[in-house]
Amino acid sequence: MHDDYTPRYLTYLIARLYEQIEDKSTIEILTKYLDYTEDEAKEALKNVEKPELFACDDRIGAALLSAEESGALLSIIFSPIVSANVIEKKWLANFATKISNKIGAVPPKDQDFSKPGLAIKALEDSRYQLNEELLREMFANLIASGVDKQKNEYITPRYATVLSQLGADDAKFLEELYEEDYPLFPASRIRYSNLRGDSYIEEPEIYLCNKNSEIKEVPQATISVLQSLGIIQLKEGQYINETSFNKKYALLKSFLISKSNDSEKNKNLYLRIIPSEIVLTAFGASLFQCIF
Template identity: 25%
Template sequence: MDLQTGLALIASVIGVADYFKDINPLYCKKRAEMEVYMNIFKEHLTKHLEDIPEENRQSPKNSIIWPAFESSIFYLEDEEYREMFAKLIASACDNRKNINSHHYFLNIIKQLDPKDAIILKSFCNENSKQAITNICVKSKIGEGMTILTNHFFVLNKNTSSNPDAYSSCITNLKRLGIIEVSYLSKLVVSENYDIYEQHPVYLELKSFADKNGIAEIYLEKGIVDLTPLGKDFLKVCIE
């Protein structure tokens, strides 16, 4: 399948809205919106294809681009999805990406939330290993501890974010095998955790606990890192 065939496939599905235009005028509006998204997708895909040097271009595998084109139809509204699908399809046409490509990447894209993709982008700008924490509470009366916030991850040093904002994203990325999280070790440079220790929500919880004197709030420090699969996914679909 070539680019034009794939785009024609998307256009044919969008054209289904014509069958419903007399039933519900909103379908016409939706079709117009989808045509705009498809044109943006086409522009992005064309750019990525043109960036491939002539000597590195190859005929893509149908087992990758057919499912990718078919699936992309349902994700064109979101910029993060458009970019990932465009890069996945373009990478199938680039022999430099053969060593990094994997059929599983299509399933990964379909199971990602746009926020997951934003987190993955942060690994493009930072070292592969990043700081992560759990916010924990320990009673001063009994033994044991409880995790108040699991996988507390601050993105792009944004201290205004809710500690729970990316917990589910980290859990999902871990489930997909893209990242691994460990609290058995921590980053050597302690300053990497300053953003967590100075986070307003953590400071508020710690202040409240200190005033009451019955519990201790502390951070369990850890590391989040890309797996080999995650590094390949970034090279193909994110970078």
């Protein structure tokens, strides 16, 4: 099979695999999908060169179109953790089906398998996330985006790395943000100050108001993770001055005043409501196009 490809393309492909995954998995991929002998695969890795840009369809990319072939490829990459019972085989099978269905949904004229490293990197980074349905969905969408010429020009391995850092709560928060009419949440918190205003106590809880006018406490750990990854930004003291958001800030203010009145704390201090906004960054917007 590998004799059907030019030496230049094979150099490119092997170098990309070498960059992204461990040698053992690369050898298995070369022997299964490109008919290398094990010795030939090992020799190719010894002589690996830095890849130059190259566009060509490849066997690995095409394998992802088939649930059966995709499952076989995943079995190679995931074999250590499947053997260790870190993930269940049913999750792996579900993931393979998602990938093949989503890639199959990309119009043939837009399918571009010239970047196998992106798919391999996403598969590698998804290994410990497959027990969560939403994260399986996100990774499958990212892999499909990587073979879609309408989306893959600006995708880098960072996208998969970021997904690998998310927990279930982080992924759910991003999904809720994606479902908003605009990629932002109005938010507020309570601040108490003395009458002179030269000292204050700030409540740690921040609350947001979504498109359904539901008020929810912002998960602080999730905000910290998503900010550190560059996906969102919490802008405290900033106010979205638009009619639809004014109503939400009013709801937040009413809720927080009521919450304060029900508390016995800080009764002798002056109450202020500090408006905020939780917004999607430019990187977050680009990521959303690939995972939703």
